[in-house]
Amino acid sequence: MDGRARLAWNVRHLRALRGLSQEALEVDAGVAAPYLSGIERRVVNPTVDVLDRLAGALGVEVDVLLRAYDSHSTPPQPLKAGRKPRQPVRRDVG
Structure with missing residues (x-):
């Protein structure tokens, strides 16, 4: 298995375990959307700096991002499409 696949x-x-969308991860890591998508599709070769930001x-x-996974595991499931519903705004009247 190659490093990009890992x-x-x-x-x-x-990202799926933490319930993060690609959009949320790209904001948190400071990585552009097409770049993050390319990482997940194995077409981009990120720098160590990008790996540091993603890991953070x-x-x-960082080593967790490059660990081998069980090849018999099922692929991570995609998250539900769309945005989460907004929570109602609480206004305390006082």
Whole structure:
């Protein structure tokens, strides 16, 4: 298994576990949307600096992004499409 495949799997898996959309992760990590999508599709070769930012945003060490995964595991499931519903604004009258 190549490094890009490991990275793509682990980023997507960790993002799904944390319930983060690509949009949320790109904002948290300071990575452009097409770039993050390219990482998850294995077409981009990110720098160490980008790996540092992704790891920080996902709350893991960089080595976790490159660890081998069980090849018999099911791929991370996509999150539900669309935005989360807004929470009602509470206004305390006082």
